Amino acid sequence: MASRSIAPPATAREELTPVDGLAQLAFVIHRLLERRAAEHDLSIIQTRLLGVLRDRTPTMNELAQLLDLDKSSITGLVDRAERRGLVTRVPSPTDRRSLQVSLTDDGRSLISQASTRFQADISILLDPLPPSDRDGLASLISRVLVAHAAHHGVDLFTTTDARAH
Amino acid sequence: MASRSIAPPATAREELTPVDGLAQLAFVIHRLLERRAAEHDLSIIQTRLLGVLRDRTPTMNELAQLLDLDKSSITGLVDRAERRGLVTRVPSPTDRRSLQVSLTDDGRSLISQASTRFQADISILLDPLPPSDRDGLASLISRVLVAHAAHHGVDLFTTTDARAH
DNA sequence: TATTGTTATACTCTATAACTATA
DNA sequence: TATAGTTATAGAGTATAACAATA
Numbered sequence A, B: 001m002a003s004r005s006i007a008p009p010a011t012a013r014e015e016l017t018p019v020d021g022l023a024q025l026a027f028v029i030h031r032l033l034e035r036r037a038a039e040h041d042l043s044i045i046q047t048r049l050l051g052v053l054r055d056r057t058p059t060m061n062e063l064a065q066l067l068d069l070d071k072s073s074i075t076g077l078v079d080r081a082e083r084r085g086l087v088t089r090v091p092s093p094t095d096r097r098s099l100q101v102s103l104t105d106d107g108r109s110l111i112s113q114a115s116t117r118f119q120a121d122i123s124i125l126l127d128p129l130p131p132s133d134r135d136g137l138a139s140l141i142s143r144v145l146v147a148h149a150a151h152h153g154v155d156l157f158t159t160t161d162a163r164a165h
Numbered sequence C: 001t002a003t004t005g006t007t008a009t010a011c012t013c014t015a016t017a018a019c020t021a022t023a
Numbered sequence D: 001t002a003t004a005g006t007t008a009t010a011g012a013g014t015a016t017a018a019c020a021a022t023a
Helices: A018-039 A044-053 A060-067 A071-083 A105-126 A131-151 B018-039 B044-053 B060-067 B071-083 B105-126 B131-151
Strands: A087-091 A099-103 B087-091 B099-103
Touching (some): A018 A044, A018 A105, A018 B018, A018 B131, A044 A060, A044 A071, A044 A087, A044 A099, A044 A105, A060 A071, A060 A099, A071 A087, A099 A105, A105 B018, A105 B131, A131 B018, A131 B131, B018 B105, B044 B060, B044 B071, B044 B087, B044 B099, B044 B105, B060 B071, B060 B099, B099 B105
Antiparallel strands (some): A087 A099, B087 B099
16 A cells, blocks of 8 residues: 555556455554554544443453453453453352443443444445445455355454344 | 353354444454463563554654653553663764654564564454455445554554554 | 453553753 | 654553462
8 A cells, every 4th residue: 555545546546456455455444443443532442441341241251262362451451441340340249250241321421332333433434335335345244254264263353243143 | 241151152152233243353363462472571562662663764753653651651661662672762963852663673583473473363354264254244344444553543452463555 | 369450661653832952 | 933753641451470269
């Protein structure tokens, strides 16, 4: 991309290889989400935390697995979110060592707003494609993700979708 | 994704919406690159720094624009890379306030190795698609990126491709 | 003994504001 | 005055290692 995305006329733009295209697309989307999250004073990881909590009440430990972070990192992450009133720690009823983390109403409201924005952003990104091509793209991407998930375990992110059903 | 990407049988897996698919794909790729970079003791931003320098010798200021960071952040970024012997600061011949940053041989060698790995990773990700579908995907993605670049300015990342030609 | 979570510590990455040395 | 770069400072985010409480 680099200056290739600034100066050259569209007609001179050769088609990207699948590999380059995917890498670049991933970064465009990542930054899109990053900037949008920042408008809500959220980092990507805070957004993921709230996203994961939309349909779960995991322990600190489970959170570490879901987000693929060390448990000591989760402590600070949840601390900061709790300080803002977005999540709470509740003692586990079954294991007195454990804490369960859940969204507060404020947290749920915030992640809901942010999700809506993300959806809109990505929709806009796809606007230039006619509907049939959007479907084609979705189909191809689904196949890639399904195959990837089959090889690896959880790899959720799901800014826009963290549901477990 | 979440448990949806683990448990359910492939036949029961509904197709993702374009929006969800794209968001998830972006994160899968981002983490792929992040982990691969970590094997070389590189962060994403260090990787981007080296990537950008493959075909440029920007000043600190230009680097700030290219990477979309504050110039004070560039100081530390380049400090750490320089300490590892990956880049060097060279006084500008035309402006005695300026420094030009360039890759060392070690830096060039490292980013070259990392790029090769990234390319391979993404290739593997695309493996499940037959070649004709890979082409179709590339074409759709190219159109999305071209349209996006037309609206916005630079949005380079280009782990795998930071060339300016 | 093993597990859950926190703390202590250290490092990277980032920004804002103030500074220096040029221009 | 304005620009290029650094420094001082502060904070998020991450990991490793050591610890307390509980299982």
